[in-house]
Amino acid sequence: MSGIELYLAIAVMAVVNYFTRVFPFIFFIRKEPPKAIVFVERFFPPIIMMILIVYTLKDIEFSHYPYGLKEILSVFATAILHLTIKNYLISIFGGTIFYMALVQYV
Numbered sequence: 001m002s003g004i005e006l007y008l009a010i011a012v013m014a015v016v017n018y019f020t021r022v023f024p025f026i027f028f029i030r031k032e033p034p035k036a037i038v039f040v041e042r043f044f045p046p047i048i049m050m051i052l053i054v055y056t057l058k059d060i061e062f063s064h065y066p067y068g069l070k071e072i073l074s075v076f077a078t079a080i081l082h083l084t085i086k087n088y089l090i091s092i093f094g095g096t097i098f099y100m101a102l103v104q105y106v
Helices: 003-027 035-057 069-085 088-105
Strands: none
Touching: 035 069, 035 088, 069 088
16 A cells, blocks of 8 residues: 555545544434434443343353353452443443453453
8 A cells, every 4th residue: 555545545534433423413413313313322331231241251161260250250340330330431441351351360
């Protein structure tokens, strides 16, 4: 890839990224958003947490050391984070970081 092609690709990606961020404000600024958008806005964080929990727990091997301890500890850590802080973003990232640390170091 030449330098011009690289800069052109970066510019196109920046414009596309900008318009995906601005899209909701352009189309829903003067009227109530559709019910589907309100539904996604309301239930998307718990759906993401549920997907992460299912992904974490799907391959647990209870018959091999450490007997699923890392995964179960991660789920409990995420639940404790969410119940104390009540912020989905912190719960998702905190639980994921805790799980990845356990996978790497235990």
